[in-house]
Amino acid sequence: MLTGPRRILLTTLVAVSVAAPMSGTEVPAPVPAAAPGGFTEARYAAARHNLLAAERMAAGHGQRRRAEALRAMADPARRFLFFDGRDGGRSAEVFGDLAGAGRVVVLVPGTDTSIDRYGRLHADAKALQGELGDSAAVVAWLGYRTPQTLSAAVLTPDRADEAVPGLRALVRELGPSRVSLLCHSYGAVACGRAAGGLDGVANIILYGAxxxxxxxxxxxxxxxxxxxxxxxxxxxxxxxxxxxxxLTLGLGMDPMSPGAGTRLFAAGDGGHSDYLRPGSLPLRNIAAIVSGTAPDA
Structure with missing residues (x-):
């Protein structure tokens, strides 16, 4: 007989499976054209081309909300390493000078993050790069299909496992020694599952995990x-x-627990979406860790 946390997890899995079934609706998007490597304007231009192609297809199918989001993302002032509008959307947006940065943060988001709900990830990455300054760059990595908060998928590490190959490949391309992984909510599960193949990165930071x-x-x-x-x-x-x-049920141990082997830092009295709010204590502490100085314990 199941007791304690196991019983709670199984009960929750059944409840959300009934109450919030996954949607079968998908916005059509074209196969993205190949892009050159490196952190060059040619690569950013290729990603912009793929964004505009996806925007035209979304508009042609009457998907106005998606088309508007893609049109904003294709602004010439913004830069993406890649974009693929299929299967919910995949992208990696760059903030700062990626080629010349001494430190790079890869921001790995959690539940309910998608092309249609991209605003929070964009704002968080922008705030973090502003706190770090011109010597650092931030990559907002939407490299996997994040689960919905009210879904059965959020109770298993399956989506996190799908994220692992792409996350490891990105870190290798960026150069591990200058990379800090910043992993929020369900994104912490993705970073945890990928950690065994990420030796050499500067930091792994789990917040609101x-x-x-x-x-x-x-x-x-x-x-x-x-x-x-x-x-x-x-x-x-x-x-x-x-x-x-x-299946495997549950998302693993609490990184705040004494047995997790983590280094704890102060996050103040904020809520689940407040960690990278401009001027906040956790934002300052995360910037301190990335910069190599001591955060508030």
């Missing part, structure tokens, strides 16, 4: 940092993981 994706401390030589605001509802999520015949 739903879990680490594992039942043991992350197997990495990289410093792993963790923080959670006192008003963040994610603290109430059960931290457990166990295997059923056809």
């Amino acid at each position: 739903a879990g680490t994706g594992t039942t043991t401390p992350l197997r990495t030589t990289t410093p792993v940092w963790a923080a959670r605001g006192t008003r963040d509802w994610i603290a109430a999520v059960p931290h457990a993981q166990f295997r059923l015949p056809f």
Whole structure:
């Protein structure tokens, strides 16, 4: 008989499966054209071409909201390493001078992040790059299909596992030694699952984490940092993981727990979406970690 966190997780899985089934509706998008490598204007131009092609197709199918979002993303002042509008959308937007930056932060988002709901990720990346200054760059990485908060997918690490190959490939391309991973909510699960193949990165920072994706401390030589605001509802999520015949249920251990092996830093009294709010304590502390100075404990 299941008890404690396992019973809660299984009950929740059944509830959200009934109450919030996944939508079968998908916005059509073209196959993206190939882009050159490197951090060059030619690569950014190729991504812009793919954005505009997807915008035209969305508009042609009457998807006005998606078309408007893509049109804004294709602004010549913005730069993307890649864009693919299929399967919910994949992108990597650059803030700052990626080619010349001494430090690079890859921002890995959590649930409910998509092309249609891109504003928060964009604002967070912009705020972080502003706090870090011109010597650093930020990549807002929407490289996987994030689960919906009210869905069965959010209770398993499956979507996080789908993110791992792309995240590791991006880090290799950027040069691991200058990269810090900044992982929010379900994005922390993706970073945790990828951590074993990310040795050499400067930092892994988990904030507002739903879990680490594992039942043991992350197997990495990289410093792993963790923080959670006192008003963040994610603290109430059960931290457990166990295997059923056809899936793994649960998102792993709490990175704030004593056995997680993480370095804790202060996040103040903010809520789940407040960590990178301009002027906030967690934003200052994250910038300090990335810059190599000590944050508030």
